[in-house]
Amino acid sequence: MYANSTCYDLFVDNNNTLYCSMYHQHQVVKRSLNDPVGTSAHVIAGTGIAGEASYELELPWGIFVDTNLDLYVADFLNHRIQLFQYGKSNGTTVVGYETPNPTFHLSFPTTIALDAEKYLFIIDNDHERIVGSGSYGFRCLVGCYGQDSQSDQSNPLYDFSFDRFGNMFVADGVKSEIQKFQYLEESCNDSLVAKSIYKSAITSNSSTYIHHCRKSGSYYQAIQMNVTITGVYTFLIKSEMTVIFQYMHQNSFDPFNMSKNAIIYAIINNLNYLIDYRSPFQLMETLQLQANMPYVFIMTTCSPNNTGNFSIEVFGPNHVNFNRIGEYL
Known part of the structure; x- marks a missing residue:
């Protein structure tokens, strides 16, 4: 040809x-x-x-x-x-x-x-x-x-x-x-999939930390997760906010050093894509999790004025337990 x-x-x-x-x-x-x-x-x-x-x-x-x-x-x-x-x-x-x-x-x-x-x-x-x-x-x-x-x-x-x-x-x-x-x-193996959902919001009353992209504090929320069966879990994160930083920590997290013990770090950036901001932006991650290992999921923003609703859906071999926690673990 x-x-x-x-x-x-x-x-x-x-x-x-x-x-x-x-x-x-x-x-x-x-x-x-x-x-x-x-x-x-x-x-x-x-x-x-x-x-x-x-x-x-x-x-x-x-x-x-x-x-x-x-x-x-x-x-x-x-x-x-x-x-x-x-x-x-x-x-x-x-x-x-x-x-x-x-x-x-x-x-x-x-x-x-x-x-x-x-x-x-x-x-x-x-x-x-x-x-x-x-x-x-x-x-x-x-x-x-x-x-x-x-x-x-x-x-x-x-x-x-x-x-x-x-x-x-x-x-x-x-x-x-x-x-x-x-x-x-x-x-x-879809026959083994269980679905767990966590819904919440980052507000002006949420805890804050100093992100590298700003001199003032950014809001965040920490959610502890527990799994009882070791396996592969898929996370579907939805957010109404324009810029979201997502972390997952194993064992513990420190708001003064968000990258410490982090096993997932991702950015949900609605500003980079021409989408309808009225609909939540979605990001999917897949990860191998160990039973009886404490995990902490962090949802945070870059802009100090960035607030809004978000949700976390988890698909895996068993249900995941969510528990919103304070500033340290």
């Missing part, structure tokens, strides 16, 4: 058709490999002009074609994943701020893949992480807590792939190494 632009990604579907994402031409083309004399390709997504409309792309990168011949495109500069159903030129945003109910947001997505159950896996390039969908929506899988030297953290990512057992292999763009992340079968 002749293409007049660099192919940033290639894919061959079950019908032996070759697809090419033409990054600089803002379109995806395909050609049947069963036609020995065919040299030209025809456009199946994008117009050749950069744009953000449903029928347009801007710097398309990763592509994936499922068994229904539907095309998924990592629309790099539009920060979204577009689905083009077979034979359709108009795409649907399946991940990104334009989705009907935005729950997970991307920044310059590159590689994408789809498993047999049609769950999406995406390299969220600017955030240096891999995210994936599941029974309860999207969650972070790799590089969830920022750069670090540990294997479950991430630097800029180049590519990833799965073996037949579901294990993930990730090519690190900085360390020149390939990391293996093992598939945990118990985390995908």
Whole structure:
């Protein structure tokens, strides 16, 4: 196949058709490999002009074609994943701020893949992480807590792939190494999932601490959590507030040093994404928790005037007990 632009990604579907994402031409083309004399390709997504409309792309990168011949495109500069159903030129945003109910947001997505159950896996390039969908929506899988030297953290990512057992292999763009992340079968067993919910609010009467981003105090709330069964737990955090810092501490926490004993650190930043502020922003995290180990979940703000409602939903092998606590533990 002749293409007049660099192919940033290639894919061959079950019908032996070759697809090419033409990054600089803002379109995806395909050609049947069963036609020995065919040299030209025809456009199946994008117009050749950069744009953000449903029928347009801007710097398309990763592509994936499922068994229904539907095309998924990592629309790099539009920060979204577009689905083009077979034979359709108009795409649907399946991940990104334009989705009907935005729950997970991307920044310059590159590689994408789809498993047999049609769950999406995406390299969220600017955030240096891999995210994936599941029974309860999207969650972070790799590089969830920022750069670090540990294997479950991430630097800029180049590519990833799965073996037949579901294990993930990730090519690190900085360390020149390939990391293996093992598939945990118990985390995908929906029959063992119990749901626990905690709802509260950060108000002007909440405790305060001095955050590095401000000279004045920021409000926070500390919630102690106890689990009785060791296993994988998924946390869905919803917030009405514009900027939320989320910490989870093991054993203890100190408001004068929030990073001490922290095993999760994440930012929920509504200001960075074009979403409806009337609807709570959501973030999903997955973590292995030990039975009878004290955990403290911290919800805090950056702005001293930032207050509002939030909720924590936990899915796991057993219910989680929540208990709001004072300033120290």
